[in-house]
Amino acid sequence: MICATFIGDLQAALPAGLLLLGVGGTLAVALLFAHQTLRVEQDPRVEAIYQVLPHLDCGACGYAGCSSYAKAVLADPTLIGRCSPGGPAVAQRLAAILSVESAGSSHPIRAVVHCNAHTMDKTYYGNYEGIASCIAGNTLTSAQACRFGCLGMGDCVRACRFDAIHMVDGLATVDYQRCTGCGACAKVCPRGIIEMVTFQQSMMMVVACNSKEDGRTTRAMCKAGCIGCGLCAKQSDIFVVSDNLSKIDYSHYRHDEGTDQAMAKCPTKVIIWRGC
Amino acid sequence: MDRLGTLVMGFLSVVVVNNFVFTKFLGICPYLGVSGRLDTALGMGLAVTFVTTISGIMTWSLDAYLLTPLGLQVTRYICYIIVIAAAVQLVEMYVRRFFPALYELFGIFLPLISTNCVILGLCLWLDVWETDNLLEAAVLSFGTGLGFALAICIMAGIRQQLLLADVPRSLRGAPITLITAGLLALAFMGFGGMIR
Numbered sequence: 490m491i492c493a494t495f496i497g498d499l500q501a502a503l504p505a506g507l508l509l510l511g512v513g514g515t516l517a518v519a520l521l522f523a524h525q526t527l528r529v530e531q532d533p534r535v536e537a538i539y540q541v542l543p544h545l546d547c548g549a550c551g552y553a554g555c556s557s558y559a560k561a562v563l564a565d566p567t568l569i570g571r572c573s574p575g576g577p578a579v580a581q582r583l584a585a586i587l588s589v590e591s592a593g594s595s596h597p598i599r600a601v602v603h604c605n606a607h608t609m610d611k612t613y614y615g616n617y618e619g620i621a622s623c624i625a626g627n628t629l630t631s632a633q634a635c636r637f638g639c640l641g642m643g644d645c646v647r648a649c650r651f652d653a654i655h656m657v658d659g660l661a662t663v664d665y666q667r668c669t670g671c672g673a674c675a676k677v678c679p680r681g682i683i684e685m686v687t688f689q690q691s692m693m694m695v696v697a698c699n700s701k702e703d704g705r706t707t708r709a710m711c712k713a714g715c716i717g718c719g720l721c722a723k724q725s726d727i728f729v730v731s732d733n734l735s736k737i738d739y740s741h742y743r744h745d746e747g748t749d750q751a752m753a754k755c756p757t758k759v760i761i762w763r764g765c
Numbered sequence: 766m767d768r769l770g771t772l773v774m775g776f777l778s779v780v781v782v783n784n785f786v787f788t789k790f791l792g793i794c795p796y797l798g799v800s801g802r803l804d805t806a807l808g809m810g811l812a813v814t815f816v817t818t819i820s821g822i823m824t825w826s827l828d829a830y831l832l833t834p835l836g837l838q839v840t841r842y843i844c845y846i847i848v849i850a851a852a853v854q855l856v857e858m859y860v861r862r863f864f865p866a867l868y869e870l871f872g873i874f875l876p877l878i879s880t881n882c883v884i885l886g887l888c889l890w891l892d893v894w895e896t897d898n899l900l901e902a903a904v905l906s907f908g909t910g911l912g913f914a915l916a917i918c919i920m921a922g923i924r925q926q927l928l929l930a931d932v933p934r935s936l937r938g939a940p941i942t943l944i945t946a947g948l949l950a951l952a953f954m955g956f957g958g959m960i961r
Contacts, residue, residue, distance in 0.1 A: 505840045508831070512844055516851035523855050527862040553805060553874060 534586065535559050541582045543574045563587070567673040570650030580650060584669035598670035600654065600663050601686045601763055604639040605697035608659035610712040611635060627679040634710040637699040639682055645674035665765035686739055692764040694737060694748055696721075701732040708757075715759045721751035735760075772904050779908035785883050786916035787953035792883035796917055797942055799874070806921035810914025812874040814907065817884050819856060820849045821906025824888040825899060838892075845888045853879035883913050919949065 538559040546554035550571035552561055562568045566587045570580040588597050612634040619625055619632075623644040626632040633640055641659035653667035654674050661674070661683070675683040682699050696715060700707045704716030717733030725747035728735050752760045785791045792813070799809045824845045832838055857875045861868045868875075878884065887909045896902045923945055932941050 504835065505837050508835065508837055509840060509843060509847070512827075513847055516847060520851055520854055523858045527858040529861050551802075553799070553877075 532563070534563055537586055538563060538583060541575075541579055541586065542572060543579065545574055566671050567676060569669065569671045577651070581669070584651075584671065588670045596687050596689050598672075598685050599665060599668050599688050599764070600670065600672070600674050601684050601693070601695050602639065602661050602663060603682045603684060603695070603697060603699040604637075604660060605713045605759060605761060606635065606638050606660060606711050607657070607713075608641070611638065611659065612710045623677075624679045635700060635702075635707075635714070637680060637682075637701060638711065638714070640680070644677045644679070645683060648673040648677040663763070665763070688764060689742060690744065690764070692762045693742070694744065694752065695761055695763045696728070696735050696737055696759060697761050697763075698734065698759045701734050703733050707733070712757075713759060714757060716757060718756060720754045720756065721760060724748070724751035724754060772901060775901065776904050776908040779905055780912040780915065781953070782956045782959050784912040784916060784953055785886060785909055786913055787950045788957070789886065790950075791886040792881055792913055793946075795874075795878065795881060796913075796920060797946065800917050800920040800924055800942075803918065803921045803925055806917045807914070809874045809878070810910075810917045813878055813881060813883060813913045814910030816849075816853055816856065816875070816878055816881075817887055817910035817913070818903065818907045820845075820852050820884055821887055821891060821909070822899065822903050823848050823852055825891050825896065825902035825906075828892060829899075841889065841892070842885075845885060849884055849888070850879045883909065916949075920946065923949070 535556075539556055542555040542559060544555050550558045550568070552558040552571075558568070558572065562571075562583060566584075569583050569587065570577075572579050572583075613632075614634055615631040617626060617629065617632040619629065621642050623640045623642045626640045626642050630636070639659070639661050641656055641661070643656050643661070645654050645661050646656060650671070650673065651667050651669055653664045653669070655662055655664065661678075663674075670685060672685050675681075675685055680699065686693060686695075698707075698713070698715035700711065700714045702710070702714075704718060707714040707716050715733075715735050717730055717735065719730045719735070721728040721735050722730050725745070727738050727741050727743065727748060728751060729738055730736075779785070783789070786793070786796050795809055795813075800806045827844060827848060828838075828841065832841060832844065853875060857868075860875070887906060891902050891905065894905070896905060924942065927941060927945070936944070
């Protein structure tokens with residue numbers, strides 16, 4: 490009796506079951522077909538970055554999910570370290586993927602601070618007691634005599650997600666053991682002192698000054714400034730002097746006798762080694 | 766002319782007066798979850814509009830040409846879910862292949878919203894409203910999506926301004942968001958009963 494009702498119910502449900510089977514089957518076939526024909530080739534680096542990420546889609550990075558963050562971070566490496574669940578480990582691995590890729594060779598890109606003036610080298614017109622931020626300090630002439638040098642209030646330190654830049658006696662100093670070359674510090678510096686340089690060697694020669702004042706003014710304000718004398722340019726052609734400031738053309742960078750001579754002859758010893 | 770009038774009124778009705786988010790409280794999860802930034806909110810809103818239009822048309826056709834003639838309206842829920850999920854997948858693949866820029870805009874939202882309750886809600890509501898032709902179904906579906914986009918964009922705009930406001934400590938984060946959502950819904954209640 491029960492069995493008969495059960496079979497009756499089953500028969501009543503048969504059309505619905507068949508219909509669902511039909512609809513589901515049709516759509517499944519359509520999807521399979523679409524998957525075969527509409528496949529898209531993706532940049533393999535996006536996939537590589539995505540594999541490193543924790544796949545939580547938590548949105549802590551400010552993007553909708555790990556895959557969109559992977560794309561964003563590939564386009565803009567300063568976003569490295571936004572992944573809080575992954576922490577420094579993921580950030581380091583992302584940096585490994587990206588810095589090799591972005592340099593286009595095995596040479597890493599590292600931040601270089603174009604200033605070498607510690608607190609005792611600088612001149613101040615007054616005491617700055619405003620907001621402790623370079624962006625605020627940069628708007629006031631009284632914060633520091635030199636309009637070009639490091640203000641030492643640490644915007645770059647706060648921007649760094651790798652703990653790789655620190656204030657040492659009022660000067661931003663890069664820890665090259667930790668720097669990943671993401672460029673976050675260079676973007677945040679209101680005076681544009683930090684340059685991203687491709688490190689062809691582990692130690693690179695750097696003109697550690699950004700002052701475009703004439704030599705006399707620079708010398709009056711700072712003990713460690715470039716006075717634009719041009720002695721270095723006479724020794725080696727990698728140095729280019731313009732606007733009272735010597736610069737190294739890193740596209741022709743090399744280390745030879747001429748550059749050593751230039752370093753030795755620099756009167757204010759502003760050409761120094763950076764790196765580790 | 767009369768038919769055009771019905772369409773326009775129906776459209777306005779689902780966008781403003783009978784907005785799914787504000788009056789039926791459907792689609793609250795993305796409405797609160799993705800409304801942190803205006804650009805992502807816009808992406809979400811556009812993606813939902815896109816999917817509601819397509820799935821509204823598809824499910825209405827399925828209902829009208831297959832389920833009702835066969836007398837199988839009981840299977841609506843399951844059929845609609847299957848159709849919506851598959852449609853979203855298909856659309857995602859298609860858009861990704863042929864409109865990469867659009868795909869970038871929608872991003873991850875496209876697969877996520879296959880389970881958005883606005884969409885299933887709309888498909889079922891099309892029957893409740895006794896929509897009797899495809900054009901009407903399409904217009905109402907599009908309007909619903911647009912209404913959702915409107916709601917989420919307003920919310921995102923308010924939340925961006927809220928970031929600058931001095932919110933009491935105990936209300937920061939989720940509480941103030943929920944209060945905002947409530948006030949916004951209250952404001953939209955003002956339209957209540959104007960059409961249909």
